[in-house]
Amino acid sequence: MGIYGALSTAVTGLQAQSFALEHISGNIANSQTTAYKRIETDFVDLIPDAPVSRQVAGAVMAQSRATNDLQGDVTTAGRNTYMAINGDGFFVVEQKIGTNDGNAVFGGTDFYTRRGDFDVDKEGYLVNGSNAFLKGLPIDSVTGNVAGSVPEVIQLDNAFLPAQRTAVFNYQLNLPQLPKNAGYDPINPNSELLDTADYTDDPTTGGGGFVTANESDKFLSDSIAGGAITVYAENGAPANVQLRWAKTDSYANGGSDTWNLFYQSDADATGTDPQWQNVGTDYVFGTNGSLSPTIASVSLTGLTIDGINIGDVTLQHGSNGVTQFADPNGTTEVTKLSQNGYPAGEFVSVEVNREGRIVANYSNGKKVELAQVVTANFNAVNELKRYDGGLYSATSESGTPILDIDGNVTGAALEQSNTDISEEFTKLIVTQQAYSAGTRIVTSSDEMLQEALNMVR
Template sequence: MGIYGALATAVTGLQAQSFALEHISGNIANSQTTGYKRIETDFVDLIPDAPSKRQIAGAVLAQSRATNDVQGDITVADRNTYMAINGSGFFVVEKKIGTNDGNAVFGGTDFYTRRGDFDVDKEGYLVNGSSAYLKGLPIDSKTGNVAGSVPEVIKLDNSFLPSQRTAVFNYQLNLPQLPKNAGYDPVNPNSELIDATAYNGGSIDPNIVADDNALFLADSIAGGAITVYAENGAPANVQLRWAKTDSYANGGSDTWNLFYQFDGDAAGTNPQWKNVGTDYVFGTNGSLSPTISSVNLTGLVIDGITIGDVSLLHGSNGVTQFADANGTAEVTKLSQNGFPAGEFVSVEVNSEGRIVANYSNGKKVELAQVVTANFNSENQLRRHDGGVYSATSESGDAILDIDGKVTGAALESSNTDISEEFTKLIVTQQAYAAGTRIVSSADEMLQEALNMVR
């Protein structure tokens, strides 16, 4: 090949170093780009076919090498809709191609990105800084489980959250073996028990009227209070009280009745408290005998507000009677499943990678599960503008996952290291300068060869 071959080889070297310089320039320019993956340069030598003792170094070819599998630093973000993937994988996104009757139209092609600066646009979609729309799996509002297996573009609904009637409330507590109510007198045996004969009509079942309210408060102990909700979201405060009706010391069994305040404004002979109608009988070991896991309150009405049928759930061994020095009831669980209507306030990403809507009534509703896409060869993805990638035959098809690697209120930084890029810049610059010396030397040698024929 001689001088001409050396000159051609030197030119390929200059081209290769120029190619590398483009990568270095792009990496430095995108050192602050969210989710950016730097591009490295691989040099491949091209050896001419010749006997082993006549082979020469030959030319060089520069190729791009992706670093999609190298994660950038995860930093805390000030927006709850920003997210980062802690580990391998990509967000599944789609591009908007236009609008129809004011509604977004999407291309139907999945793309993939590590850029997680998603924000809610005017139409309720989650879109990142490069105009890529986030996709995920919808969540069934009743079961809380993921519904379906094909990701779809996530769209938030900012309408009011309808109210939900209270149908169940969980109630667990420990009742004292000796209730120290206002009527209790240590020197008067059985003074802690309620005397049904002292009440209007000679009974505490089913109602206690307003005229007997003071007497009832003295004969019972507080059992907690909870707000429940009607079908239309109207709240009602349920006051609970317990009264011990019999005891082993009295010759019977330790027995309690539960009451709730039916009408706080009742007067005269109108009912103010209602007996749930169940005898809670305890054995000497402090456990219910027989066990009562639930009680049904049919047609519950509180202060004129109709709640409807409610299940009072105690669970297994949820109501006990153990000794308590204070003689009061200790409530360990009191919750219910109703809530009033709520106005959409904000959206966030929880620790499980789910999109959660927050409402003014304090409710959090999970709307969608963010999915991640993994590839057998993620460095073979095709790169597009804005940190977006598409699958290729070399990368393989996307493998979708909902493993919860998504972190909310966080962003992944560029994986470019400025100091490393400057080091490569120095090496590339020197290699290019050396290549130009080869061209100069080859030119001088050609001139000398031409001068020989003078």
């Protein structure tokens, strides 16, 4: 190669170190950029074709090496819509290209990003700091399962959440073998029992019965509290259901341990008007404290509380949900009391839960899952093409995206840049020294050429 070859090789070295300096400069400049992935520099030696005994070191070429597979630190964030991916994968996003009749129009091309600083814009879309719109899979409001397999741009609806009528409430408890109600007298046998003659048969059904307002005081004395729960009518109107249990027979009385459940149908009833309604089912217990036969549920037809029509409600006990085990306090112990109704609610906020689902919060305390955040994985993640704002697109070298909904998304968190400032400064020193050494080669080659030219003189 000679002097000219050395000079040419030195120039490629200077070009390569300049290329590396660009990477270092960009990495340091983006050390605080959310989810930025630093770019490393690879140097490739270029060997001229020659016999083995005449081979020379040759020139050098610099090329970029991505670090898309290296995660930055994940830190907590003050916004519930911010999110970070723990492990592999990218958020699937799309870019807005304009509006039509006030509605956003999207380009239809998927991009990928690790930048999770998403916030809700005025149209209800989740948009990150580089103006990329988050995509996900809708969730079926009835089943709670993901619906579909093609990600869609997520748009939140801030409309009121309609009320839901109470159709089921779950009720489980333990009744004491000996209820110590106000009428109980330990020296008076069977004083804990409610005489069924003390309440009136239901004229509609001919059975079940109810307690009138006039009979209420004695009924309260001969029964024990069983908890209370608020239920909701179809229009969201609330009604408070007071529950009481009365033991009507016992083994000690020559019969079986039998209980009746009552609910207060009209708190303002007077005179002979019904105030407490019997649900119409005998709860009979064996000597082992379990129901015999088992009662998994009870239907309350046309439930009306204080004039508010709730409708048909299923009182769900489940398997072995009501028991009668000895209790020294002589009171009920409620272990489950819940219902599926709620009033109308106003949209309050949105968050990302631990399963990676977008959840809307309403003023009635209801949380509704709206969409599942999707992540995309690639077989050759470092072969993605990068764009401004931390966006990437798939290439033939990266392979097609593999969508995942395993829930490796963390809410109220952000991924930081994977740039290490101290490491970049170290590379900066090495690059600067290598560049300086390259200039010495150019200087030496120039001096040697001058010496050769001087021989002609």
